[in-house]
Amino acid sequence: MKISLVLGPRQALSRQTAWGCLTTNLAMPGAGSIAAGRPIGYVQLAFTTIGFALTTLFGIPLIAWGVAHWDKLYGPRRDVEAAFHSTWHLMKWALIGIGIFFFTWIWAFLTSLQIVYSARQSGESGVPPRLN
Numbered sequence: 001m002k003i004s005l006v007l008g009p010r011q012a013l014s015r016q017t018a019w020g021c022l023t024t025n026l027a028m029p030g031a032g033s034i035a036a037g038r039p040i041g042y043v044q045l046a047f048t049t050i051g052f053a054l055t056t057l058f059g060i061p062l063i064a065w066g067v068a069h070w071d072k073l074y075g076p077r078r079d080v081e082a083a084f085h086s087t088w089h090l091m092k093w094a095l096i097g098i099g100i101f102f103f104t105w106i107w108a109f110l111t112s113l114q115i116v117y118s119a120r121q122s123g124e125s126g127v128p129p130r131l132n
Helices: 015-027 031-035 040-068 070-074 080-122
Strands: none
Touching: 015 031, 015 080, 031 040, 031 080, 040 070, 040 080, 070 080
């Protein structure tokens, strides 16, 4: 089986395919846009990967630090301000990663709405298929 990420010529999508692209974009922002033949999906997928990587690379050490220093955070002699200052360098990059992923998710959702809207314009009448 040959897998290719090269976009073919853009063609009108059925409503079912357009909704499939929307749900794919909700799960993995950018992948549904690529499936719909939109080149912007490559940029969305790149931002999704960057956001996920930042969140993972800096979030895991942040969680490990929190487990290792549980008493500093929740013990009777806790100092929340000192704990915040000592973890800020990890926390800020994890939060930037979450922000990038969230921004890309909203962007891909808006692109998906455009895909669904264009499929309705070029699609069949609004009648659902007949079930036998």
